[in-house]
Amino acid sequence: xxxxxxxKTIDFKFDxxxxxxxxxSFIILSFFALNIPKKEKGxxxxxxxxxxxxxxPYQITGGSARGTLYSYEKxxxxxxEFSNYIIFSINDKGEFFVEDEPVxxxxxxxxxxxxFVEDSTKSIYINIHEDASYEYLIKAFDISxxxxxxxKLQPKIFIGVIKR
Amino acid sequence: MAIKINFPKREIPSISILSLANLAFIMVVFMVIVVxxxxxxxxxVINPPKLNNSFKIPMQSxxxxxxxxxxxxxxxEGFKIKSLDDLSSLYLTKSQKxxxxxIKADKNVKVSTIxxxxxxxxxxxxxxxxxxxxx
Numbered sequence: 001x002x003x004x005x006x007x008k009t010i011d012f013k014f015d016x017x018x019x020x021x022x023x024x025s026f027i028i029l030s031f032f033a034l035n036i037p038k039k040e041k042g043x044x045x046x047x048x049x050x051x052x053x054x055x056x057p058y059q060i061t062g063g064s065a066r067g068t069l070y071s072y073e074k075x076x077x078x079x080x081e082f083s084n085y086i087i088f089s090i091n092d093k094g095e096f097f098v099e100d101e102p103v104x105x106x107x108x109x110x111x112x113x114x115x116f117v118e119d120s121t122k123s124i125y126i127n128i129h130e131d132a133s134y135e136y137l138i139k140a141f142d143i144s145x146x147x148x149x150x151x152k153l154q155p156k157i158f159i160g161v162i163k164r
Numbered sequence: 165m166a167i168k169i170n171f172p173k174r175e176i177p178s179i180s181i182l183s184l185a186n187l188a189f190i191m192v193v194f195m196v197i198v199v200x201x202x203x204x205x206x207x208x209v210i211n212p213p214k215l216n217n218s219f220k221i222p223m224q225s226x227x228x229x230x231x232x233x234x235x236x237x238x239x240x241e242g243f244k245i246k247s248l249d250d251l252s253s254l255y256l257t258k259s260q261k262x263x264x265x266x267i268k269a270d271k272n273v274k275v276s277t278i279x280x281x282x283x284x285x286x287x288x289x290x291x292x293x294x295x296x297x298x299x
Contacts (some may be wrong), residue, residue, distance in 0.1 A: 023186055030193045040266060041218040042297040098237050120263075128275050132268040135271035137278065138213040138297055 032046055041140055085125040085158065086115045092131040105139075112147050123156035131159050172183035174291040199242075209233055217299035224264050228255070229296075233275045248284045261289045268296040 049071070083135045089097040096103050117121060124147070127139045137159075144157050180247055188252055210233055230251075231239040238245040251279065269278055278295075285293055 001231045023189075027193060039223065040217065040221045040294070040296045042221055042266075042295045043219065062290050130274065130276035130279070132275050133271060134269050134273045134278050135213040136269070136277055137275050138215050138295065142215050149217065159279075161275060 003049060025043055043138075084119070084121060085123045087125050087127050088112065088140060088144070089127040089162075090129065090132050090136045091162075092129040094132060094136050102109070108143050112143070113151065116147065116151055116153065120151065120153055123158060125158045125160060127160045128163055166251060167258055167267045178191075210268055211272075212296055213296040216299050220268070221264075221294045221296070226260075226262075227263060227264040227266060229266045229268055230281060231280070232267065232273050234270060234272070235274050238277075238281070248280060251281070251284050252288055255285070255288050255290060262292075263290060264292040264294065265290055266294050268297050 005162050009079055010076065012062070087097075087099055089100070091097070096105055098108065098109050099109075099115075112124065124144045128140060141157070148154070210231060228241055230288075233239070240251060243250075243254070245251060255261070255265075267278065267281060282293055
């Protein structure tokens with residue numbers, strides 16, 4: 001008499017139906033959550049493929065920072081290609097100059113404002129030394145954007161890099 | 165005379181691999197998190213400069229972040245860049261040219277490094293570049 005007759009092999013089965021909705025939802029949500037782009041803050045440069053002005057390499061159209069970013073290799077003779085701008089310089093030590101005059105960081109906005117009161121069509125030319133830290137470039141942006149905001153003017157910012 | 169005993173039919177033993185599949189999925193999720201976390205760890209050592217007048221950068225589906233830890237340590241798409249020419253091979257495909265490239269750099273990085281990266285991206289044909297700031 002055989003009481004236990006059944007096959008003793010163990011059957012591995014994949015039961016899709018029993019895959020719980022909760023588990024599936026968790027996995028899907030996890031993937032979605034991972035792919036949600038983090039909202040970042042900063043400055044956006046959207047360059048136009050065809051520059052508005054033939055001699056200018058490209059336009060910045062991000063936020064309030066509208067102007068032209070100057071290409072690194074085309075910085076030898078910036079004066080030839082721009083006019084009606086205020087030179088806002090930063091040397092490698094992080095010292096600020098407005099039109100070659102040394103200015104304290106806290107006074108830069110006021111100093112620049114004086115020039116814009118005279119002529120609101122002016123633009124700012126940020127001339128920064130290549131060895132200066134990136135922090136100063138951002139500071140220069142910050143000041144320039146603040147200035148244009150205060151005066152409710154359309155910002156026009158150029159960047160130049162002083163080579164050694 | 166034989167006595168007929170009706171034993172209850174025994175179920176065939178089976179092990180559902182459902183939990184195995186779940187485990188595999190969870191492992192995949194975990195791996196993705198770890199990779200992202202590693203990327204995050206690299207970005208954590210970066211101390212970007214603060215900008216009071218910053219803007220929320222409108223994110224788009226195709227975006228890539230370049231991490232500039234210092235002048236000699238640059239990461240793009242999770243890979244360490246040996247020379248800026250490596251950016252060409254990363255972004256040169258046509259589909260990659262519409263990408264928004266976010267530059268997250270440490271505040272102590274030299275301006276020349278940032279401008280060189282921007283110029284390289286421009287040479288490739290990337291028109292959307294953003295600086296990520298701390299503010």
